[in-house]
Amino acid sequence: MPITNEQAEANVRRYLELVATGTAAEIVALYAPDGVLEDPVGSEPLVGREAIQGFYATLEPMKVTTELLAIRASGGEAAFHFHIETDTGAGVAVLDPMEMMAFDEDGLIRSMRAWWNDGDMTFG
Numbered sequence: 001m002p003i004t005n006e007q008a009e010a011n012v013r014r015y016l017e018l019v020a021t022g023t024a025a026e027i028v029a030l031y032a033p034d035g036v037l038e039d040p041v042g043s044e045p046l047v048g049r050e051a052i053q054g055f056y057a058t059l060e061p062m063k064v065t066t067e068l069l070a071i072r073a074s075g076g077e078a079a080f081h082f083h084i085e086t087d088t089g090a091g092v093a094v095l096d097p098m099e100m101m102a103f104d105e106d107g108l109i110r111s112m113r114a115w116w117n118d119g120d121m122t123f124g
Contacts, residue, residue, distance in 0.1 A: 002076025003107045009071055011107055012078050016066040019084070024056035032108040039114040040097075063087040069096070077102045091123045 003011075011030065018027045028049045031037075037046040037055060046052050064086050071080040079100045086093045097116035104110050 001105055003103050003105065005073040007107055008073035008076065008078040008101070008103055011103060011109070012071055012073075012080050012101060013068065015101070015109075016068055016082055019056075019059065020064045020066045024053045024060055027056045028053040030109050031112075032104050032106075032110050035109050036111040039099075039112065040116050041113050059086065062089070076105075094122045094124060095120055 015027070015030055018030070031049055031052055033049055034047065035049065035052060037052045039055070046055055064084065067083040069081045069083055071078060073079075077100065079098065081096065081098045083096050084094075086095075095116055097114045097120070099112060099114045101112045102110045
């Protein structure tokens with residue numbers, strides 16, 4: 001049985017909160033053990049928590065802020081658009097990606113796909 005739309009939306013909000021303030025370990029705990037991350041779409045998918053944790057570990061030393069702009073949930077999945085600013089120490093990277101998450105029956109992320117490309121990112 002898929003999770004409810006409300007659960008999917010809450011999971012997305014928690015994910016964005018942890019991207020901004022959490023550790024890679026906290027973020028990866030939201031994923032199923034065999035979860036898949038494709039960020040951006042078209043890149044080599046990362047499979048499993050260990051690989052996914054390495055991806056999010058790159059954010060840990062940086063100051064990150066996120067803001068949810070729009071979300072739609074249905075059938076155990078959620079599509080969302082958000083704003084993220086990442087202070088790299090050499091400047092601030094700004095991006096407004098669109099992402100899609102599919103959740104398992106326990107509410108863990110089965111897959112996450114992010115739509116953006118280099119032309120979408122600005123630096124300030």
